[in-house]
Amino acid sequence: MDEAAEKKKGSEKKSLPVLPWMRNPVDVNLIEECPLNFLPFLDPRLEVALQNMGISSLFPVQVAVWQETIGPGSFERDLCINSPTGSGKTLAYALPIVQMLSTRAVKCLRALVVLPTRDLAMQVKEVFATIAPAVGLSVGLAVGQSSIADEISELIKRPKLCAGICYDPEDFSQELQSAVDILVATPGRLIDHINNTKGFTLKHLCYLVVDETDRLLREAYQSWLPTVLKLTCSCTESLFPYSNTSLPSTFDSLKTIRRLGVERGFKDKSYPRLVKMVLSATLTQDPSKLAQLDLHHPLFLTTGQSRYQLPEQLKSFKLICESKLKPLYLVALLQTLEGEKSIVFTSSVESTHRLCTLLNFFGDLQIKIKEYSGLQRQSVRSTTLRAFRAGKIQVLVSSDAMTRGMDVDGVRNVINYDMPAYIKTYIHRAGRTARAGQTGCCFTLLHKEEVKRFKKLLLKADNNCCPVHSVPSESIDSLRSIYNSALAKLKESVKAETYKKRKINFKPSSIGKQK
Known part of the structure; x- marks a missing residue:
């Protein structure tokens, strides 16, 4: 458009x-x-x-x-x-x-x-x-x-x-x-x-x-x-x-x-x-x-005059990062949060799965990370959610399946790995923390070209205060070699999953028969 x-x-x-x-x-x-x-x-x-x-x-x-x-x-x-x-x-x-x-x-x-x-x-x-x-x-x-x-x-x-009595079905x-x-x-x-x-x-x-x-x-x-x-x-x-009432018979x-x-x-x-x-x-x-x-x-x-409102105790931050190094900034941020209960939001179920897989290839982060998306069976999502609520999982990587209404006690941080396209999405994502009068933080990872658009987005919720949150540059540098190894493992994982899907969907009957 x-x-x-x-x-x-x-x-x-x-x-x-x-x-x-x-x-x-x-x-x-x-x-x-x-x-x-x-x-x-x-x-x-x-x-x-x-x-x-x-x-x-x-x-x-x-x-x-x-x-x-x-x-x-x-x-x-x-x-x-x-x-x-x-x-x-x-x-x-x-x-x-x-x-x-x-x-x-x-x-x-x-x-x-x-x-x-x-x-x-x-x-x-x-x-x-x-x-x-x-x-x-x-x-x-x-x-x-x-x-x-x-x-x-x-x-x-x-x-x-x-017993012994016949019943009329009606x-x-x-x-x-x-x-x-x-x-x-x-x-x-x-x-x-x-x-x-x-x-x-x-x-x-x-x-x-x-x-x-x-x-x-x-x-x-x-x-x-x-x-x-x-x-x-x-x-x-x-x-x-x-x-039986005084209503006129002309009511239709x-x-x-x-x-x-x-x-x-x-x-x-x-x-x-x-x-x-x-x-x-x-x-x-x-x-x-x-x-x-x-x-x-x-x-x-x-509450108030604005249609779009964020929780009172919410603090919003932005992280400016290079596009190719975005996962590194996310890992560095998670390390600074020191295992606090957090939800990472992505733009799609496919992104959720790949990002979670990548994060788990980063070696020993000492953080339990699981995915939560519409690609999973309901029983799997329910089990993951129970473990997250119980504190057995510290970080949940989620699609917008968890954006609306979900209430998990003790979520301290929400991280927008992908910037939401609409203020509604930002509000519902951010609302997973700072609930019931508690404090919470919402971090949004941005490329330089997204900063101006993100500022306009927040103004729709009367939010003009979103300072930059910095992660130590030495943290980024120390993760580079691990990142390259994790990327290679992710590529192999994606290939294996693609092959598995093709094998499951393969139907011998679909091959044309020679006449």
């Missing part, structure tokens, strides 16, 4: 209309942390569960959401939350949802949380699983990690059969019930269950959480959102039949009926309107995308 086209595209983005409800947001920065014993209406059982997690108070964004859901707000409006990474967004929605569902002992699927990746969904499920059992609620996971049959057995409760299917109150899912597997799993229904759904909203709205994901909204709207006809939109569930006094009925919470550290402001969510009188909660 030429410069004129880029400027035109940039001006079009700037000219996008801002939705009226986004012009006067609730500033989360004005809200203070709140000790659990001062949090109004908190169920004592949940307070104990939180204390067992080591939580003694709620962060500002968590307090703000609590006030708008359990407090005076009482879920009368849908919530849009734009808050920096590591600010506590997961617990911000998990806690009020669990509290609300605990007030009614009905076993059916009443809350759905949708996330873009398996790893992130598994992490969110763990948060729910630490508090939900305290009030008698169960949480399910639908991400495709296991077979769909195994997932069905976890999500659907089948009636007990007595009656049997009607007795299938949800075994979970809350479901955490990825879009693809959610659609699989909607289309194929008997007994799986969204007709009782009260709460829908769309986490990492901008990514979920950007990608189609089998049209999961229109499907969910259509199913939750279609059940409203039986929940609020015209004959089920969406209108659901909205009027609050506006016309149905708020306290068995099936209120579907409440939505959408969250991201970089929430889109595009009206056409937000319109897909069909939000009800949305309330916008954000």
Whole structure:
């Protein structure tokens, strides 16, 4: 794209209309942390569960959401939350949802949380699983990690059969019930269950959480959102039949009926309107995308005026290096960090694999380094992540599979081996450190020609402070011979892997037969 086209595209983005409800947001920065014993209406059982997690108070964004859901707000409006990474967004929605569902002992699927990746969904499920059992609620996971049959057995409760009795198949299917109150899912597997799993229904759904909203709205994901909204709207006809309400018969939109569930006094009925919470550290402001969510009188909660915000305790640095010697600068930097838990981000899964392989050919660095990318099986990624969390691995080389939402306690440093192309990517990468009020550093390796572009990138997040971080020149010189040896080993490794792939993909039947 030429410069004129880029400027035109940039001006079009700037000219996008801002939705009226986004012009006067609730500033989360004005809200203070709140000790659990001062949090109004908190169920004592949940307070104990939180204390067992080591939580003694709620962060500002968590307090703000609590006030708008359990407090005076009482879920009368849908919530849009734009808050920096590591600010506590997961617990911000998990806690009020669990509290609300605990007030009614009905076993059916009443809350759905949708996330873009398996790893992130598994992490969110763990948060729910630490508090939900305290009030008698169960949480399910639908991400495709296991077979769909195994997932069905976890999500659907089948009636007990007595020997010697004949059952009508239709009656049997009607007795299938949800075994979970809350479901955490990825879009693809959610659609699989909607289309194929008997007994799986969204007709009782009260709460829908769309986490990492901008990514979920950007990608189609089998049209999961229109499907969910259509199913939750279609059940409203039986929940609020015209004959039992004062609604005029001229209403032809089920969406209108659901909205009027609050506006016309149905708020306290068995099936209120579907409440939505959408969250991201970089929430889109595009009206056409937000319109897909069909939000009800949305309330916008954000921190400050800028859409793009970095964690308060984050320090950003840049390393200027020669292109050919980039791996040397990375190794020298890792040595100065002395084994601190760090994540190195690359631009692709292929780069992740090759860089990790190269680093492990550098001899005895006394640093345990592993890769984490979409090329690996889910079981391998999960094992690696557990080892990283436990401190058995000090450095994780990752593609952007780990950029969004992943929470690993004790990550002190994030290193951008490849400069991110967009400020969103920088924010989500950098947000793996300096979480929950902790300090952290983000280093970005740059060629000289990238420095000016990187400065413009950071200005979009109001960051004008990114000093140069230098590594000792003697460290670079001492690594040169080891580097050359590591490069030679990498070339041999790549050749061997390429040969292995060709051998696996080789099919004798593809060879033309002589006639």
